[in-house]
Amino acid sequence: MAARKNWTRHELLILLNVYHKLRFGQMHERQPTVITLAKKLERTAGSVAMKLGNLASLDPALKLRGIKGLSGASKLDEIMWQEFHGHLDETVPASEAALRELMKAGPDDTVEVPTKQGIHVIKAPPSGPTTAVKPQKIRLGHDYFQNAVVNNFAGRCGVTQLGIRGLLVASHILPWSTHESERLNVRNGLCLSRLHDAAFDRHLISFDDNLRLLLSKRLRSELPQRAVQENFAAYEGQTLELPTDSVLPDLAFMAEHRVKFMKM
Incomplete structure (x- = not known):
């Protein structure tokens, strides 16, 4: 393993992801x-955990x-935190692309982070000429949001506790189409089954x-x-x-969702 070295901006971008x-x-x-991340970055697991x-x-x-992290955050840590969260529409796709590069994922592969198995790459099946392809920036943002929100809920639907990852959706509280600045905010997400997401x-x-x-x-009328x-x-x-150590959904976002809900 390489000797102790300073963290770079590129490494911190991946780590923030x-x-x-x-x-x-x-x-x-x-x-x-x-x-997994430590091996790819050629660092110790202890150093990654500390950062x-x-x-x-x-x-x-x-x-x-009421949760406190470890003291000792560097000035670069603070700068990168502010840059990452100040421009999520740019930094999230960039960080997802950097993670994919680190994991040597192909352009159509999926990088999943099911926390019990570590980071792994799911190879894309062969696709025909009619396959719809999302713009890369949007796809990277969706991939990040899906992993972050589902893991924030411990890989289970927040309503039913269904734990089959393929049946779970990272639902936006404030819609993707109308709230661009909150599209990739984890606090704008709920992990729900496909039925409850709909x-x-x-x-x-x-x-x-x-x-x-x-x-x-x-719904009650049915x-x-x-x-x-x-x-x-x-x-x-x-x-x-x-879970008790999860990030809570933003209650102001939820209140805005209820405005339309009350009309249904």
Whole structure:
């Protein structure tokens, strides 16, 4: 392993990307994602974990939950934190591209960060000429947001606790199409099953200031349909489930979502 060396801006860009895909309690040297990243950066897992802890000390979302990171954040850490979060529309795609390069991912491959397995590359299947391709910047942003939000909810739907990753969606509280500055903000995301994501997107469900599930009048009018009863009414009033070291959804964003929900 290489001797101790100063962190570069490029390395911190990658680290900030992965930082938002881990919860605070996962930022330790035995965590598979930390180990994978350390090997790729030719650093020790302990040094990567410590730097993640330094970054955590700069995170206002963790401070809201009474969580403190490690002291000793450098001036460059502070500068990179401000640059990253001040221009998410530019820095997130750049950081996702840097992570993909580090992992030697092909242009159509998927880089996933399921925290129990570490970072891994899923090779893209052969595609025909009719395959739709998103602009690279948008795709990179989506990939980052999906991993960060799903991992913030410990890989489970916040309503049902469904834990099948392929059936989970990082739902935007404030829509992607109308709130450009919040598109990649983890606090603008909920991890929901595909069914509950569709209902949330259409304002058929929402959450109150205590993050308890609300059902719209339109959805309640479909009772006692079995599917509505079992998938929605059974969870009404239940608090959205997140780990204690997760970043909480922004309640102001949720209040804005409820404005349209109240009309349904």
